[in-house]
Amino acid sequence: MTEFHLNEAQRSLMAEALYLARFLIGQGAEHADPSLVQRRRDRIREIQHALQTQTHPVHRDARPVSAIPLAVRRAFVQALMLVSRYFTVGGLGWRGTLRSPTLSQYCPDPVPPDWHTPDRLLKLCDRFQLGDDCHDTLRHHLSDVDADIAVQRRLIAAVLDTVHLTVEGDAVPPREAFAALFQVLFGGILLNPDKLDGLFTPTQIYFCVDFPTGDRAEDWQALSVPEHQSRLRDLHHQIQTFNFSKFRRFPTFGPCDPATIDGRWVRQVCDRTGLSASEVREMLSKSVGVLPRADAEMVLIHDIWGPYWQLRFSQFESDYASLSDCDEPLRAGETAYTETGPLTCRELFQLQGDTVTL
Secondary structure, three states: OOOOOOOHHHHHHHHHHHHHHHHHHOOHHHHOOHHHHHHHHHHHHHHHHHHHOOOOOOOOOOOOHHHOOHHHHHHHHHHHHHHOOHHHHOOOOOEEOOOOHHHHHOOOOOOOHHHHOHHHHHHHHHHOOOOHHHHHHHHHHHHHHHHHHHHHHHHHHHHHHOOOOOOOOOOOOOHHHHHHHHHHHOOOOOOOHHHEEEEEOOOOEEEEEOOOOOOOHHHHHHHOOHHHHHHHHHHHHHHHOOOHHHHHHOOOOOOOOHHHOOHHHHHHHHHHHOOOHHHHHHHHHOOEEEEEHHHHHHHHHHHHHOHHHHHHHOOHHHHHHOOOOOOOOOOOOOEEEEOOEEEEHHHHOEEEOOEEEO
16 A cells, blocks of 8 residues: 655645634634635635645556455445444434534435345345355344344333333423433432433433533532532533543443432333343443533534444444553453464563563
């Protein structure tokens, strides 16, 4: 593969282009002299043309399908089929009390309807010369993904039903319903409904809490009753502070601890879904997010449409789980699995007399 690096002049042009782009898409351009705006538009076009003459050559000659590695062909077909499921795990049909222009206006690129069908998978496998074994493996994988999505949707529908909400509908849900859900999910913490916005999709639930920005007692008193303010402060600190243990709750990385979810309420959800209590607790810990209301518009589009598909369509969950104890000291028996076999941490060190070498 040919390596391509920007030289100093190209980096300078890129930096100038980014500066101009920020100006042109920002509020500054609205109030600036029109002639200045036009000059900067002309300049960014000049930079675009200059950089295009130095772009890395793209291989455009069609290659025989058989020349493409089998693993690449299989991954490509699998990705195409999974794209058709993207809508079902994202934010289509979201409802809530939060006014979000970003979520309201976001619309992912449409996918042809027949991409959901077994016939489309068969045609793609034929086009990319994937044999029957590959076809069967992909078909079973897609079936498992669809089943997981169906279970997740059933869970969220059951959770909403406990507070008399439904996924479908046009009416704005009452804040009191979200406050009731927050209470059972977070160990009985009572929130002032006026200080809480909530929204849900068929697969996720988010609480947007109006956390105070300072330590004024009256601000926290407006948020909750005195006996719960300390726990809310801890919750706020947990949200704002990074620690590796959050990776266990990919993709929300949220503070919903399975152990603090109300047991009697969990049994109601179990009765509605047929899931076990441990399944309900674990799934909700990865489906419920909490964020400051002030940050909601900035991050919700990413949280709803971004990481959640990675949970269903990729191996990211196990990748992130492996990071959850990164801040712990290495143990002598810590094992890495290499091409030549397992290798423990203690095997990396050798004792030679009074000296330890790596």
